[in-house]
Amino acid sequence: MAKPASLLEPRNLSIGADEFEAMVSAHEVHASGRRGGARAVPRGIVARDMRCDRRRLPKADFTGADLTGTTFVGADLSRTALYCATLSNCDLRGAQLVRADLRGATFAGANLTDAVLDDADMRKVVLCNVEPRKGLGRFSLAARLFGARLDRADMADAVAHSVDFSNCSLRGVRLRNANLENANFTDANLTGADLAGAHAPGAVFAGAILTGVDVSSLTLTPDQLAACVTDPGPEALARVPEIRRVLDQAERWIATAGREGDRARLDGLDLRPAGDVFRTRGLGGLSARGAVAIGLDFSGSELQGAIFDGADLRGVSFVGADLRGASFVDAKLAHALFTGADIGPLPTSDGAGRPTRFDGASLQGTGLDDAGELSTSH
Numbered sequence: 001m002a003k004p005a006s007l008l009e010p011r012n013l014s015i016g017a018d019e020f021e022a023m024v025s026a027h028e029v030h031a032s033g034r035r036g037g038a039r040a041v042p043r044g045i046v047a048r049d050m051r052c053d054r055r056r057l058p059k060a061d062f063t064g065a066d067l068t069g070t071t072f073v074g075a076d077l078s079r080t081a082l083y084c085a086t087l088s089n090c091d092l093r094g095a096q097l098v099r100a101d102l103r104g105a106t107f108a109g110a111n112l113t114d115a116v117l118d119d120a121d122m123r124k125v126v127l128c129n130v131e132p133r134k135g136l137g138r139f140s141l142a143a144r145l146f147g148a149r150l151d152r153a154d155m156a157d158a159v160a161h162s163v164d165f166s167n168c169s170l171r172g173v174r175l176r177n178a179n180l181e182n183a184n185f186t187d188a189n190l191t192g193a194d195l196a197g198a199h200a201p202g203a204v205f206a207g208a209i210l211t212g213v214d215v216s217s218l219t220l221t222p223d224q225l226a227a228c229v230t231d232p233g234p235e236a237l238a239r240v241p242e243i244r245r246v247l248d249q250a251e252r253w254i255a256t257a258g259r260e261g262d263r264a265r266l267d268g269l270d271l272r273p274a275g276d277v278f279r280t281r282g283l284g285g286l287s288a289r290g291a292v293a294i295g296l297d298f299s300g301s302e303l304q305g306a307i308f309d310g311a312d313l314r315g316v317s318f319v320g321a322d323l324r325g326a327s328f329v330d331a332k333l334a335h336a337l338f339t340g341a342d343i344g345p346l347p348t349s350d351g352a353g354r355p356t357r358f359d360g361a362s363l364q365g366t367g368l369d370d371a372g373e374l375s376t377s378h
Helices: 017-031 222-226 234-238 240-255
Strands: 129-133 136-140
Antiparallel strands (some): 129 136
């Protein structure tokens, strides 16, 4: 089988939709391990305004390519080389870019909402338009990364002026010497992020998680930090034995059908110092309204009828948990894990069933839509 022309040596030429489709189809055959395909190596091509939604292009090589305006909604671009590629105005919503090589790539005006960029190499990436004006840079057309996941991505020297990182998961991200002026980090999870040398005047960090982060170089005011989630204080650390006792009593209450122990009430508490004590617990009816439980592990726990209204549950694991009839009204759930969790209705004596509620909850990166159903975009 002859290779499509776009798989030959780089030509720096424009290609049409038919040639682009042939290249993508051949790569999908190659990626599946079937015979007759070929890895896409379209370096330096110009392929603007193409359609590549939900296509599988792992480990393709688009080095230096101009893909302006192309749609990659839900596409698999993991480990793909996009070094110095132009992805301006591309639609990359929900795309998989895990471990992708994005060094020096340009994403001006691109939509990366809910994209996954874990461990991506994004050194010197340009996430906005930079236009010279009298020797200065003028920034416009910022990329949108609302709800994206960029855990451990290397974004050293990135140009991210006015970029929307709200509700992003940026755990362990490296933003050394990045230009973050006027960027929006509202409710973003920056746990363990490296911000050394970053330039961030005018950046917004309202509700951002800054645990384990040295923010001294960002010159944030006390008022700005007051709106952030920082490391647990002494009171929260001292409360761990009490939390353990409450959980033990709650399991006793469940085991004895209410004859002994008591229902767990942890409303308004910072539960983070308790670590993994919530895993595989019998905690039906737990009340944790307004609690701070960022990053905790509730996997395998029985949480039927639990109340998490207004709680901060960003990055929490509910993998395999029984959440029937639980309430997450107005909770922060961005990037929480619900794999294998039971979020169906809790049976009631009248036969109607008590639904699991997500009214007003933030669900970016969870795979759930606003009604608590599996989203068709994931």
